[in-house]
Amino acid sequence: MGKPKAKVDREKCLACGGCISVCPQDALSWYGSKALVDDEKCISCAICIRICPVGAISGEVY
Numbered sequence: 001m002g003k004p005k006a007k008v009d010r011e012k013c014l015a016c017g018g019c020i021s022v023c024p025q026d027a028l029s030w031y032g033s034k035a036l037v038d039d040e041k042c043i044s045c046a047i048c049i050r051i052c053p054v055g056a057i058s059g060e061v062y
């Protein structure tokens with residue numbers, strides 16, 4: 001079992017693109033008009049969780 005991965009709430013995401021630009025693993029990308037986490041790439045650093053202006057990304061506190 002790895003760490004839990006970040007997850008985007010598609011209802012809350014405003015598609016600002018902030019998380020996509022800051023992810024050090026390039027794990028976030030557009031899926032339709034919303035951000036989506038690639039679990040294979042995510043290292044659970046939580047940077048995206050902190051940067052999202054609307055709290056759309058959740059995850060355990062790493």
Ligand code: SF4
Pocket residue numbers: 006022023024025026027028037041042043044045046047048049
């Ligand atoms: S937790 Fe870190 S590695 Fe995972 S999607 Fe967010 S910024 Fe990228």
Ligand code: SF4
Pocket residue numbers: 008012013014015016017018019020034035051052053054055056057
């Ligand atoms: S930072 Fe938040 S609102 Fe912006 S694209 Fe990412 S999940 Fe959506």
